[in-house]
Amino acid sequence: MRAESSTVVSGDVRLAVWESGDRTKPTVLLVHGYPDTHAVWDGVVSELSERFHVVTYDVRGAGASEPPQGRGGYQLDQLARDFFAVADAVSPDKPVHVVAHDWGSIQSWEAVTEPDAHRRIASYTSISGPCLDHVGEWIRYRLSNPTPHHLRQLATQQLHSWYIVAFHLPALAPLVWRLGLSARWGKVLRTLEGVKTTAGHPAATLSSDAIRGISLYRANMRPRLQNPRPRSTEVPVQVISPTGDHYVTAALAEGLERHVSQLWRRSLAARHWAPLTHAPAVARMVAELVDHIEGAPAAPELRRARVGGPKKRAFDGQVVVVTGAGSGIGRATALAFAGVGAKVVVGDIDLEAAERTALLAGLVGPPAHAYEVNVADEKAVQEWATEVAATHGVPDVLVNNAGIGHSGTFLQTTTAEWQRVLDVNLWGVIYGCQAFGALMADRGEGGHIVNVSSAAAYLPSKILAAYATSKAAVFMLSDCLRAELVTHGIGVSAICPGVVNTNITKTSTFSGVSAADQDKQRERVSRAYARRNFGPEGVAKEIVRAVWHGRAVVPVTPEAKVARLLSRLSPAILRRAARLG
Template identity: 65%
Template sequence: MTAAARHLTVTGPSGLPLSVHAEGDPAHPTVVLVHGYPDTHRVWDDVAADLSADHHVVRYDVRGAGGSGRPERVRDYRLEHLADDLTAVADAVSPDRPVHVVAHDWGSIQSWEAVTRPGAEARIASYTSISGPCLDHIGHWARHRFARPTPRHLAQLAGQAAHSWYIVAFHLPGLAPLAWQHGLAARWDSVLRLVEGVTPRAGDPRSARELAGDAVRGIGLYRANMLPRLLNPGQRPTLVPVQTITLTEDNYVSPALTEGLERWAPQLWRRTIPVGHWGALLEKGTTVARMVREFTAHHEGGPALPRAPRRLVVLTGAGSGIGRATALAFAERGAEVVLLDRDLESAERTVELARLLGATAHAYQVDVSDGAAMDALAAKVAAEHGVPDVLVNNAGVGHSGSFLETTEAEWKRVLDVNLWGVIHGCRAFGALMAARGEGGHIVNLASAAAYLPSRMLAAYATSKAGVSMLSDCLRAELAGQGIKVSAIYPGIVNTNITRSTTFSGLDDAEQTAQRRRVSGLYARRNFPPEKVAAAIVKAVADDRPFVPVTVEAKAARVLGRLSPGLIRTAARFRLG
C-alpha cells in the first residue's frame, strides 16, 4: 500500500459489502472514522484531511448508507451486526495493530457496542465518542433518575426527552419515510443551515433521491435498537480508553447523558466543543482532529492528558485588589491561574497565596498598554501553559479631573491602560481562544462610571464606557465561536487603586492629600474586593453579560434607565 487515497471493499460476517476509504501512511497509527445518520463517510472530510498528515485514516460507509450493502430486514441493523462490521474493517486495514476509533452520532452508538465487548482493549487502542452514547448506558442512566426523582434528575430527563422528539417520529409507521421522500431530503442543506447553523459540505455527491434512500434505510437503526436496549439495558463496561467530546449546543444529545460514564469507562477523558450536532464535523473539523491527535498520541506513548477539563485562568492586574481577590477565588475552585502585573513582585505574592490554596499558579510581568508585549506574552503563555479558558482584563488606573483640566498626557495614561489594555488583552488571548475552537470566557472590568457621568471623571468614565461598548461588540462577534463575554461594573470598592489615582491641576503635595482623602472615603465604604471577585466567578459560571456589583452601581444603572435626565443633572456637581 502507498500513502495515496485508496478504496477497498470489506465483507463482514453477515456477508454485506462495506465501502472503505483509506488515506495516509499505513505505517502510522490507524484511525477508523465511523459516521452517523443520515451521513456517509464524506461527513469526515475535514477531519480526515487534517489527520491523514500523521495517521492512517480509514472511513467506511456503514451498512445501508453510501456505497455499502443494503440490509433487507430491520433486524439486520441490530448493534451486534454493526459492531461486527467495524471489527471486520479494523481487521482488514490494520490486522497486526490495534486501531483508534472515532465516531459520531449513530456511528458512535454502534461503536460503543464494539468497544464494550469483552477483550476489546486488545483490538481497539482508544475510542473517541462524539454525540452518540451507548444505549445500554443511557438505559441505566434513565433508570437511576427515575429511581431518584430529584428536581435535577427530572429536569435532565425532561430535557433529553425534548431533545429526542424525532425518535418517536421514527417509530411511527410511514411518517419519517414520507418526510424524507417528499421534501426533507431535497431541503436537507437548508435544514443544516437554518436549524444547525452550519454550512453543508459541497463535496457530498449524493442527490436528494440518494440521500432519501440512505435516510429511509437508516431508520432501521432506530427501530432495531432503541426500545430493546433502553428498556432492557445490559451491563457494558470497557477497559478501552475513552474520550468523550461533548457538543454543548447539541439539539439532540444533551451533555447530561455523559454523567456517571466513569462507571462504565474507568479510563475516561472529557472534552467539550461549543457547537451543535453537525457543527463538530462540518465547522470544527480541525478542532476535532486536534483532540483526536492528542488522544491517540497519548495512547501511543506520547504526552499525558488531563482526565477532566482543566480551567486555565489568565488575569491582568493580578498583584493586588480585585485582581488578586479574583485570582484567589478561581484558585480556590481548582483553576490554574496565570497572573499578569506590571509589578512582578506583587504578582509573585499572589502566586504564593494561590499555591497555599493548592492551586497551580504562575506570575509574569507585563505592561498591558504595550500591545506588542501583550502579544508576545500571550504566545508564551499558550506555549508554556496552554490557551486560557477564562481571561480577566482587570488592570486599571484611576484619574479625577474635569475635561479642560486633564492634560493630553493624563488622557493617554488613562486610555492606554484602561481601554487599550483591555483591547490588547482581548485581541491577544481572544485570538488564541478562537483558533483553539473550544470556546472560552472573557471578563472585562468596567465601572459604574461607564454609565454614571461626572464632570470630574471625564477621562476615567470615557475609558470605562469604551470597555463597556467593546464588551457588547465582542459578545456579538464571538458568540458563534462559543466565547462568552462579561462586563463587570464595580462601584466604590476598597482597593489600592485610590493610592495611585492621579488628579488634574494639583501639585505633588495636593495630589498626596487628595489620595488620602479619597482612600479614606473608600475605606469607610468598606466594600471588599472579594465580593467583586465572587461576582466575577458567578458571571463566568452563569454566563452573565452585564454585572453591576455594588449597591450604588446597581442603583445608578436603574436610575439611569428610569430618569437619565436626573443622572445628567447630578453629573454637574463636583464631589469630593
C-alpha cells in the same frame, strides 16, 4: 494527501474504505452516522492525517458500501462485526483509536463494550451517540426515581428525540425522503446546523441511503431500550457533548462512569454535526486523547475532563489569567481563584509585583506563574497570549483588570492624558479580549471573560471625564462581546466596583494640577478611599461568583448598586448630581 481506497468484506456486504497518512503511526478509525457518508469526516481527516494513520469507511447501506438484505442486516451486532472487519484489515497488529458520531457512535459502543474489546480498541471518542443499552438503563432509573430533575431530563430528551417516533411510523419517513427532503438536505443542514456542505452526499444517492438507514432505528431502538443488557468496557472513553445538540442531550452521559473505567467528559460549543462545523476542535480533542493513551502527558483540557478521582474544588484544573495582578483587585482576584483550585497566570507591568502575587497564589492553590506585560501594547499582549496557551493551555477564564485612575474635567484633560487613560483602560481590555477570546473560541470548549469596568461607567461625573468614558466603553464592549461569543459558549461579565481601597489611588493622575501637587492629591484621595474601607477582596469574591453563575453585569459596592438602579430608573437624577462634581 490523497486517500487510498479499498474494499473490506464483512458478512454479505462489501464496505468501501479510505486510508490517509502514515501507516506506521497510530491508527484513528472514524465511523459516520445517519444519514451521512465517510465524507462527513473530511475536515477532521485533513487535520489528523499529518500525524496519524486515519481511516474512514462507509457503513453498510451508505455511500459506496453495499446494503444488506433485509432489516436484520442493520442490527447492532452485525454493525459491530463490520467495524472489527475494517479494524482488522487496516491495523491487524495494533489496536485502533475509534472516533464516532451519531449512529456511528451507537454502533461503535456495541463494539467497544464487547468482551476483550480493549485488545483491539485503544481508545474511543464518542460524539452525539450513546450506547442504547445505557440509554435503556438511564430511562429505567429515572422512571423508578421520578424526581422533578429526572422527569425534566426525560421530557427534554423526548422532545429532542421526536424523529425516532416518526421513523417508526409505517411509510411516513421514507415518503418524506422521497418527496424532496434529500434535495433540501443541504438547506436543512445550513439552517439548523450552520453547515456549508451537504455532508458529501450526492443528491442521487442520499434518498436511497436515508431510506435504507431508517432500518437502523427500527431494528435496534425498541429491543435495546426495552431490554437493556449490562455493557461495560475497559477501553478509555472520551465523550464529547455538543452544547447545542438538537437531538442528543448531555444528560444521557450521566452515570456513564458505572460502565466505563476510564472516562473523560467534555463539552464542545457546537450543534449536532460538530465534525462538519468544528473539525479543528474535534480533531484537537481526538489527538489529545490519542497522544495521552500512546504515552504522552495529558493535555490540560483533557486532564480536567477526567471523571473520577478525589473531590474537586470549583475551579480545579482551570487556567485563569489576570491582568494588572501586581496589587489591588488583580492580586485579590488571583488569590481568590487560586483558593478554589485554579492554576493562575498573572500579568502586570511591574514584574516584581506580579511575582509576589504568583508566590502568594501558590501558597493557597496550585503553582502560579507571573509575566511582565504592558496591556497597552497590542503586540506584547498577543505574544503573551500565545506563550500562555503554549505553556499552560488556553485559559478558561480571563480577567481584564489592569487599569489606571485619572481625575479631571473634560476641558482640563489634555490629549496626552486622554490617550494614556484610553490606552490602558480601554485598549488594554480590547487587546486582551482579542488575543485570549480568539484562543477560547478556536478551542471550542467555552470559557469566560471578565472585564473590570466601574460604577463610573453609568455614574457621570464632571471630574472623571476620561476615566468614566473609558469604563463606559468597557461596559458596552462587554455587552457587545457577550452577544457575539455566546455561540462559542463563552460568557462575558462586566464588574462594576464603586469606591474600593486599592493602590490605584496612589498612581492616579490629575488634570490641571502641578507636578508638585500631584502627590498631595493622591494622598488626599487615598485617605478618602481608606475611610470607605471596602477592600479588593470583596470585588474578587464577586468576580469568582460572576464566573461561576455566568452573571452579565455585577455592581459590587453599595454605592455601585444604588447608582446602577438609578441609572435604569431615573438617569436624570444622576445627571443633575454630576454637576456637583
